[in-house]
Amino acid sequence: MTIQTIRTQPFLDQKPGTSGLRKKVTVFQQPHYLENFVQSIFDSIEITPNTALTLGGDGRYYNSTAIQTIIKMAAANGFAKVIVGQSGVLSTPAASHIIRQYNTLGGIILSASHNPAGPTEDFGIKYNTPNGGPAPEKITEAIFAKSKVISTYKIADFSDVNIDIIGEMQLDGFAVQVIDPVTDYADLMASMFDFSAIKLLLQSDFKLKFDGMHAVTGPYAKELFVNRLGAPQNCLMNCEVSETFGGGHPDPNLTYAHELVAALYSTKDVDFGAASDGDGDRNMILGNRFFVTPSDSLAVIAANATLIPAYKQGLSGVARSMPTSGAVDRVAIKLNIPCYETPTGWKFFGNLMDAGKVTLCGEESFGTGSNHVREKDGLWAVLCWLNIIAAKKQSVEDIVKSHWLEYGRNVYSRHDYEAVPSDIANSVMTHIKSQFTSLPNQKFGKYYVKTADDFSYTDPIDGSISTGQGVRILFTDGSRIVFRLSGTGTEGATVRIYLEAFEPNVANHHCDAQVALAEMIEIAEEISQLKQRSARGLPTVIT
Ligand code: G1P
Numbered sequence: 001m002t003i004q005t006i007r008t009q010p011f012l013d014q015k016p017g018t019s020g021l022r023k024k025v026t027v028f029q030q031p032h033y034l035e036n037f038v039q040s041i042f043d044s045i046e047i048t049p050n051t052a053l054t055l056g057g058d059g060r061y062y063n064s065t066a067i068q069t070i071i072k073m074a075a076a077n078g079f080a081k082v083i084v085g086q087s088g089v090l091s092t093p094a095a096s097h098i099i100r101q102y103n104t105l106g107g108i109i110l111s112a113s114h115n116p117a118g119p120t121e122d123f124g125i126k127y128n129t130p131n132g133g134p135a136p137e138k139i140t141e142a143i144f145a146k147s148k149v150i151s152t153y154k155i156a157d158f159s160d161v162n163i164d165i166i167g168e169m170q171l172d173g174f175a176v177q178v179i180d181p182v183t184d185y186a187d188l189m190a191s192m193f194d195f196s197a198i199k200l201l202l203q204s205d206f207k208l209k210f211d212g213m214h215a216v217t218g219p220y221a222k223e224l225f226v227n228r229l230g231a232p233q234n235c236l237m238n239c240e241v242s243e244t245f246g247g248g249h250p251d252p253n254l255t256y257a258h259e260l261v262a263a264l265y266s267t268k269d270v271d272f273g274a275a276s277d278g279d280g281d282r283n284m285i286l287g288n289r290f291f292v293t294p295s296d297s298l299a300v301i302a303a304n305a306t307l308i309p310a311y312k313q314g315l316s317g318v319a320r321s322m323p324t325s326g327a328v329d330r331v332a333i334k335l336n337i338p339c340y341e342t343p344t345g346w347k348f349f350g351n352l353m354d355a356g357k358v359t360l361c362g363e364e365s366f367g368t369g370s371n372h373v374r375e376k377d378g379l380w381a382v383l384c385w386l387n388i389i390a391a392k393k394q395s396v397e398d399i400v401k402s403h404w405l406e407y408g409r410n411v412y413s414r415h416d417y418e419a420v421p422s423d424i425a426n427s428v429m430t431h432i433k434s435q436f437t438s439l440p441n442q443k444f445g446k447y448y449v450k451t452a453d454d455f456s457y458t459d460p461i462d463g464s465i466s467t468g469q470g471v472r473i474l475f476t477d478g479s480r481i482v483f484r485l486s487g488t489g490t491e492g493a494t495v496r497i498y499l500e501a502f503e504p505n506v507a508n509h510h511c512d513a514q515v516a517l518a519e520m521i522e523i524a525e526e527i528s529q530l531k532q533r534s535a536r537g538l539p540t541v542i543t
């Protein structure tokens with residue numbers, strides 16, 4: 001095999017975000033751009049002899065082109081083998097599993113998650129470490145540092161490898177193993193859940209709808225729900241994968257998964273609805289005319305975990321990102337297990353899971369997962385719910401409402417203001433912080449401020465400190481308002497306001513979250529002046 005060393009120049013104008021490098025496809029199509037980033041990754045890890053790399057992506061436009069480049073660069077940079085999903089496809093949780101299952105030296109995942117796909121849309125690339133999880137700060141810092149001084153990259157000059165056929169091929173001592181992207185993952189799920197009970201449920205008059213949003217989970221859902229669990233084929237919606245994700249926005253929330261929402265809200269026929277995002281790590285859970293907030297979903301799964309075979313011995317602990325509601329904290333108290341509060345982003349859960357301190361974790365942003373992999377996992381969350389429903393023989397709504405009766409309800413909503421000019425967004429955050437000393441003890445309607453601060457986190461395992469992780473206004477009754485600037489937006493700044501009112505006695509509460517949170521919404525504006533400063537009316541997205 002001939003290895004070429006190509007001259008290049010530093011290229012990144014800013015540090016990659018928490019989810020790797022995400023840019024327009026046209027940016028990645030610039031000469032040497034993808035190659036520079038891949039070389040920066042390879043230069044930041046120690047590639048020892050006989051090690052393999054896991055490789056796959058969400059199947060969006062540019063996925064197959066990038067896969068070929070990365071295979072050739074892996075060969076040139078000393079990997080003995082690349083394990084790649086057939087046609088270059090692996091969902092993010094499946095990639096995490098493959099890394100762990102085959103002990104590879106991490107993996108490269110090609111995805112821009114829920115962002116739209118196509119020639120004028122987004123592409124993304126990230127490196128996951130050998131534990132299967134997103135690279136920690138010290139590795140992403142190293143990748144960024146390498147990208148600033150890069151002068152050459154290495155690439156083998158063999159012709160494109162046929163990755164559409166399962167099997168292994170040898171190229172001068174370098175191997176490419178093409179695997180079925182679904183089988184290992186589906187086997188893992190089958191080993192964790194009570195498939196016989198779920199099968200009985202799905203073959204009864206219980207009706208499931210799963211929306212793949214034209215993205216990577218289609219084939220996974222088909223294998224799990226139809227082939228292995230016997231649900232009828234028509235339980236699948238939008239499960240044909242397309243390079244453009246059907247021109248849609250594969251983010252499973254009430255706004256973007258509108259087809260599924262319509263199916264669950266327009267008739268009484270469908271009992272359970274679920275959707276996943278572009279790369280399969282997010283999930284949304286719906287009952288008939290009933291939305292389960294991701295924060296409640298985490299709490300319900302934690303409270304009922306012992307009904308699921310994989311967790312029948314109980315949980316070692318749970319974790320949630322700071323803006324996620326405190327519903328799971330209440331379950332942890334009852335179960336007498338620790339509950340960790342981490343900054344936003346899945347990578348913070350990795351150390352806790354590797355150290356055996358937590359079994360389940362989740363984020364309010366439709367991410368739920370456990371220590372079976374090191375990414376959040378959309379289909380796993382759906383299977384948790386199906387397993388719990390099969391065991392409890394109750395509807396989604398009844399399960400959540402009885403949960404609220406037992407634990408109280410953390411009424412919750414997130415309001416996003418997208419594309420706010422950065423200087424205005426920053427001035428809003430500065431304005432809130434300027435009130436840190438005056439806010440405590442201040443009264444807003446029936447709420448008293450207890451404390452106001454900027455969240456920082458010390459990792460209990462490696463001692464690393466993350467500061468500036470979002471501003472918290474905590475009220476004496478357990479209610480909260482959190483303000484944060486998004487780290488994943490691509491245009492201007494996205495200001496996120498997380499609103500949470502704790503209602504101990506559910507008999508008193510208004511069921512609609514926006515109604516129940518009306519006072520909190522006003523307080524948030526009073527403290528932040530966001531609408532006033534940005535001249536905006538309603539939020540761009542409410543979840
Ligand atoms: C968003 C979510 C966060 C999630 C991340 C990656 O980040 O809020 O919970 O981990 O996407 O999926 P943000 O844009 O808020 O920085």
Ligand code: ZN
Pocket residue numbers: 113114277278279280281282
């Ligand atoms: Zn995703």
